[in-house]
Amino acid sequence: MFKKLRGFRDIYPEEMRARREVINKIYSVAISFGFQEIDAPSVELLDLFRVKSGEEIVKQTFSFVDKGGREITLIPELTPTVARMLVAKKNIVKPVKWFSFPKMWRYEEPQSGRLREFYQFNADIFGVEKIYADAEVIALAMEILDSLGLSEKYVMKVSDRILMEEILQNMDVRDMDMAFKIIDKKDKMGEEEFIDAIKGFVPEENVDALLEILSIKGNFENVLNKFEESNRIRTLLNLSDILKGYDKKVIWDFSVVRGLAYYTGIVFEAHDYKGELRALLGGGRYDNVVELFGGPKTPAVGFGMGDAVLEILMKRENLWPEEKIWVDYFIAILPDHRKEAIEIATKLRRKGYSVDIDLMERSLGKQMKYANRINAEKVIIVGDEVNDGYVILRDMESGEQKKIRIDSIP
Amino acid sequence: MFKKLRGFRDIYPEEMRARREVINKIYSVAISFGFQEIDAPSVELLDLFRVKSGEEIVKQTFSFVDKGGREITLIPELTPTVARMLVAKKNIVKPVKWFSFPKMWRYEEPQSGRLREFYQFNADIFGVEKIYADAEVIALAMEILDSLGLSEKYVMKVSDRILMEEILQNMDVRDMDMAFKIIDKKDKMGEEEFIDAIKGFVPEENVDALLEILSIKGNFENVLNKFEESNRIRTLLNLSDILKGYDKKVIWDFSVVRGLAYYTGIVFEAHDYKGELRALLGGGRYDNVVELFGGPKTPAVGFGMGDAVLEILMKRENLWPEEKIWVDYFIAILPDHRKEAIEIATKLRRKGYSVDIDLMERSLGKQMKYANRINAEKVIIVGDEVNDGYVILRDMESGEQKKIRIDSIP
Numbered sequence: 001m002f003k004k005l006r007g008f009r010d011i012y013p014e015e016m017r018a019r020r021e022v023i024n025k026i027y028s029v030a031i032s033f034g035f036q037e038i039d040a041p042s043v044e045l046l047d048l049f050r051v052k053s054g055e056e057i058v059k060q061t062f063s064f065v066d067k068g069g070r071e072i073t074l075i076p077e078l079t080p081t082v083a084r085m086l087v088a089k090k091n092i093v094k095p096v097k098w099f100s101f102p103k104m105w106r107y108e109e110p111q112s113g114r115l116r117e118f119y120q121f122n123a124d125i126f127g128v129e130k131i132y133a134d135a136e137v138i139a140l141a142m143e144i145l146d147s148l149g150l151s152e153k154y155v156m157k158v159s160d161r162i163l164m165e166e167i168l169q170n171m172d173v174r175d176m177d178m179a180f181k182i183i184d185k186k187d188k189m190g191e192e193e194f195i196d197a198i199k200g201f202v203p204e205e206n207v208d209a210l211l212e213i214l215s216i217k218g219n220f221e222n223v224l225n226k227f228e229e230s231n232r233i234r235t236l237l238n239l240s241d242i243l244k245g246y247d248k249k250v251i252w253d254f255s256v257v258r259g260l261a262y263y264t265g266i267v268f269e270a271h272d273y274k275g276e277l278r279a280l281l282g283g284g285r286y287d288n289v290v291e292l293f294g295g296p297k298t299p300a301v302g303f304g305m306g307d308a309v310l311e312i313l314m315k316r317e318n319l320w321p322e323e324k325i326w327v328d329y330f331i332a333i334l335p336d337h338r339k340e341a342i343e344i345a346t347k348l349r350r351k352g353y354s355v356d357i358d359l360m361e362r363s364l365g366k367q368m369k370y371a372n373r374i375n376a377e378k379v380i381i382v383g384d385e386v387n388d389g390y391v392i393l394r395d396m397e398s399g400e401q402k403k404i405r406i407d408s409i410p
Numbered sequence: 411m412f413k414k415l416r417g418f419r420d421i422y423p424e425e426m427r428a429r430r431e432v433i434n435k436i437y438s439v440a441i442s443f444g445f446q447e448i449d450a451p452s453v454e455l456l457d458l459f460r461v462k463s464g465e466e467i468v469k470q471t472f473s474f475v476d477k478g479g480r481e482i483t484l485i486p487e488l489t490p491t492v493a494r495m496l497v498a499k500k501n502i503v504k505p506v507k508w509f510s511f512p513k514m515w516r517y518e519e520p521q522s523g524r525l526r527e528f529y530q531f532n533a534d535i536f537g538v539e540k541i542y543a544d545a546e547v548i549a550l551a552m553e554i555l556d557s558l559g560l561s562e563k564y565v566m567k568v569s570d571r572i573l574m575e576e577i578l579q580n581m582d583v584r585d586m587d588m589a590f591k592i593i594d595k596k597d598k599m600g601e602e603e604f605i606d607a608i609k610g611f612v613p614e615e616n617v618d619a620l621l622e623i624l625s626i627k628g629n630f631e632n633v634l635n636k637f638e639e640s641n642r643i644r645t646l647l648n649l650s651d652i653l654k655g656y657d658k659k660v661i662w663d664f665s666v667v668r669g670l671a672y673y674t675g676i677v678f679e680a681h682d683y684k685g686e687l688r689a690l691l692g693g694g695r696y697d698n699v700v701e702l703f704g705g706p707k708t709p710a711v712g713f714g715m716g717d718a719v720l721e722i723l724m725k726r727e728n729l730w731p732e733e734k735i736w737v738d739y740f741i742a743i744l745p746d747h748r749k750e751a752i753e754i755a756t757k758l759r760r761k762g763y764s765v766d767i768d769l770m771e772r773s774l775g776k777q778m779k780y781a782n783r784i785n786a787e788k789v790i791i792v793g794d795e796v797n798d799g800y801v802i803l804r805d806m807e808s809g810e811q812k813k814i815r816i817d818s819i820p
Contacts, residue, residue, distance in 0.1 A: 001704040002458050002494045004451055005482065010495050013446030013508065020447060032759035034737045034766030034784075036423030037430060041414055041527055042452070042513060043472070043484075048412050062453070064474035067517055072415065074453075074484075084412050085420050093783045095769055098423065103452060103513075107477055117451055125769070132748070132769040143759070245752030294411040327444045338542070342655030349442040349553070356444030359505055359535070359542040373503045374444075 007108075007116025018321040019307075022148065022314070023101065026121055029147050033140045035099040035123055040081045042103060046071040048080045051292050052262065062105045062116075074105035077304065078122045079289060086126055087295035094127030097136075104306075113278045113309040121281075124302030126290070131239045133301050134266045134285060139246035141281055141303050145270060148310075149319040154280060157253035158220065158239075158268045161284070162232050164257060167213055171206040177261045183214065184257050217253035224252065239266070262286045266301065272313050280313065281305035328353040330376035332367040334383035341382035344391065344406060372396065380409065417518075417526025428731040429717075432558065432724070433511065436531055439557050443550045445509040445533055450491045452513060456481040458490045461702050462672065472515045472526075484515035487714065488532045489699065496536055497705035504537030507546075514716075523688045523719040531691075534712030536700070541649045543711050544676045544695060548649075549656035551691055551713050555680060558720075559729040564690060567663035568630065568649075568678045571694070572642050574667060577623055581616040587671045593624065594669035627663035634662065649676070672696045676711065682723050690723065691715035738763040740786035742777040744793035751792035754801065754816060781806065790819065 004010055011019065030037075049057045063073035075081060082098060101121045110116055123140055125133040138156065145154055165176060173179045179201045186194050195207060202210055216223055220240045227233050243250060250268070258267040265285030272280065283303025290298035314320040329348055333341040341357060348355045356374060358367050364381070371379045381392035385403060393409065394401040414420055421429065440447075459467045473483035485491060492508060511531045520526055533550055535543040548566065555564055575586060583589050589611045596604050605617060612620050626633055630650045637643050653660060660678070668677040675695030682690065693713020700708035724730040739758055743751040751767060758765045766784060768777050774791070781789045791802035795813060803819065804811040 001497070002455060002461075002490075003498075004494070005453055005455065005480070008451035008453060009449070010451070010498065011449035012495070012499065013448055016447045016449055019449070028762065029759075031764050032762060034740075034764055036735050037426045038423055039419070039421035039426055039429070041418035041420070043415060043418060043515070043527065045412060045415065051412075059477070062476065064476075066472065066474075067469070070415070080412075084414070085422070087411070088413075088420065089422065093780065097766070105453070117453065128769045130770060132771075136767070136769060139756075242748065242752065245749040246756055247753075325446050330444075338652065339655040342652065343657075346549075346656055349439075352438065352442060354441050354444055356507070357546070359538045359546060360540060361542075370503065 005116070007110035009115065009117065013325045014323040017325055018323045019311075021321040022307075022310075023119075025147050026101065026144050029144045030099040030121075030123060030140065033097075033136070033143070035097045035140070038082070038085065038098045038100050040075075040078065040085060040100065040102065042075055043072050044075055044081060044084075046073045048084060048293075049073060049076065052080050052083075052289065060106050060108055062107050075102070076104055076106050078102065078104070078120065079124075079286070079302070079304075080293065082122070082124055082302075083290050083293040083295065083300075086290060086298070087293050095133065096126040097123075098126075099123040113306075113312055115308050119307040121305045121307075122302065124300060126298050126300045128301070129287075129299040131235050131266070132242065133299070135239055135242040135246065137283065137301050137303060138250065138266075138268055139243060139248050141268075141270060141283070141305065142248045142250075143246070144305070145280065148314060150313065150317070153273055153313060153317050153319075154270045155273055156248070156250040156268060156270050157217070157256045158250045158266060159252065159254055159256040160232070160236055160266055161257070161263050162265055163227075163236065164254065166232070168202075168210075171210055172203050174201050180257045180261070183255065186214065186255060214255050217255065218251060220250055220252045258282055258284055262289050262292075264288060268303070270305075272309075272316075277312055278309050280309050324375060326354075326375035326377065327356045328377055329355045330367070330371035330374065330379045331355060331357040332364060332371065332379055332381045333358045333361075334364065334381065335361075337382045337384075337386050340386045341380075344380060344382060344409070348409065415526070417520035419525065419527065423735045424733040427735055428733045429721075431731045432717075432720075433529075435557050436511065436554050439554045440509040440531075440533060440550065443507075443546070443553070445507045445550070448492070448495065448508045448510050450485075450488065450495060450510065450512065452485055453482050454485055454491060454494075456483045458494060458703075459483060459486065462490050462493075462699065463670070470516050470518055472517050485512070486514055486516050488512065488514070488530065489534075489696070489712070489714075490703065492532070492534055492712075493700050493703040493705065493710075496700060496708070497703050505543065506536040507533075508536075509533040523716075523722055525718050529717040531715045531717075532712065534710060536708050536710045538711070539697075539709040541645050541676070542652065543709070545649055545652040545656065547693065547711050547713060548660065548676075548678055549653060549658050551678075551680060551693070551715065552658045552660075553656070554715070555690065558724060560723065560727070563683055563723060563727050563729075564680045565683055566658070566660040566678060566680050567627070567666045568660045568676060569662065569664055569666040570642070570646055570676055571667070571673050572675055573637075573646065574664065576642070578612075578620075581620060582613050584611050590667045590671070591669050593665065593667045596624065596665060624665045627665065628661060630660055630662045668692055668694055672699050672702075674698060678713070680715075682719075682726075687722055688719050690719050734785060736764075736785035736787065737766045738787055739765045740777075740781035740784065740789045741765060741767040742774060742781065742789055742791045743768045743771075744774065744791065745771075747792045747794070747796050750796045751790075754790060754792060754819070758819065 046063045061073045061076045182197045256269050263284040264287045267284035269282040270280040285301040287299045331341050331345045345355045345357045379394040456473050471483045471486045592607045666679050673694040674697045677694035679692040680690040695711040697709045741751050741755050755765045755767045789804040
């Protein structure tokens, strides 16, 4: 007996129907926003990820040496690939708005909301310095969640690396990158553990002030209006104003910094409103990444959303689609009428209906039972009446059954 | 500068639009046939493939030892996974009709129609001994090709392992599996090389007769009617008759045997009508495979179709969709009207239109140029008229431009 690997998923048809419905909704929102789909390799040189994330990433990847001696890896994220693709394409029209929804892999201990193999929706805009691109990306993320019925079930938390860096500089923070990393892990640490860790980077007399700053969250404008006016504050207030045009409301939260060193501006995370789950999605501005991959300096903003936490939240809130297969028609076949039955099935299939047919020459009773179990909406029984151009049509919900002409099958 | 790995593909938006159109057609035909979508891990234990294909498969896979010491592999085919999933699911309703369209990987030398990473459409029916399932699967394969406009561009070649084994037995063939393997490679060998190879298995006096049998191809009924009537011949003629109900016509070709040892009945391959390319798809009946994976004996028939040869053929025949991005609307924004423009975009997006907007505050001229390059069908210019409830609507094809009320945007 063989088993699937831990942290990987077998998806059976009932579940897949629900997932496909969710995936289709996400796709259609991305396309409505004028984003264009791309597709990319699932395997890349490991160095591609080392460049962006350092040696640290290696132990979290499914990486190996291939038969040609190359260090390669299953992709743990899409950003390096997207940057590589962007650099490889000459004379590309800017802005570039790309999305995709590929599988990814991480060699981490599987737990709730964290799998070794998962799908991640990614959307990025390249080539726009202005905050309008940040707004467009945040609005897309929120519209996706809203379209899945989650409007009241999540909060979009926004912060800003530039403002935060100003504040940390004023507090004489020594190593900015390390400070962001520790702040990012704050929620997973005890307060004492956090204070111990941050003391290595912030002068002791400023720790309390830092804790206070990090605890600031709430109404976007209220928080920002407390700061002295500056270009950055005006830009941030403009972001919030533009988002209202998109019919979206975000909150400010200084504790959202995103651990990764490469963010250079706005950072954001969507969280379940109860705060029970990992982040639903996260992203921000990363204006220096394309350069890392040999391209010209290119402003960039984007986000990634895995499917695991999204599924958990939708199920918790009873918003996950019903896990149920169905077909429009099942064609039940009585002896000697297979060929006519198949002709009827073929016509309906070409009209776009999903049509299953008997393949086992079972009794009519057993065929009806099967039709019931695959949730056929209607059954067409092809018997001797077919010689005169008639079949029996049965509506499986009402149980109503009538003899109709073949050419009047709805 | 980083490069993608050899045999892998970067798919940019223009190409992806075309691929997505093809993929969607394939999906909708599979669903119209009452097949249900599944999804499965891209990584499995290597042993899963050893069981079915022997040690030979190992050198053709992207396989490695993971950080937990397990021998794992990127899947080179789907059948073992599907069999594993079937065995793991108790009390499943038969027949089972599953399809999926996952990525797969093979460590082979990349060449035309053969990549290291590719998509493969798979469809299988489990639980049906009767030839009706073979017909349903062959009809699905053909309807997919027909729906892509390929009706006149391919031939579906069918043969039968059972009939072929009878013939080979009558010729005193010693090792049936090896004989099938060599026959499968016949087209890639010279005639002399083939004769040398087959002599190890067929008595020399029967080689000519075998060559003659293998050269038999053509009208399905004509070929079979030359054989003495038997149950199997009747079954095969019945298959051909049923396929006519599906509006499909196949040809008989004894040289199609499919190399793999596990086929137990009907085998088939679709080939480009000019015979220039590798097989478009291949499949057949494999009634003993589920048992290999610890399940009860379960009749099975299915096929796989990679995306690479399909693409080459569609392009050769000018049937590949145009590689072009587009949006329904581009919203051009004049100074100080961003928020109103975004409100208009948001309304259109929610109606399902794909809508791009200016994010860069470029001049109207540059915005129009961008709209043109992303093939926007219409441009809405949001300027001062918006204060009175009006915008300018420009049809990009006709160049016609008019002032219309916001609430009358089509």
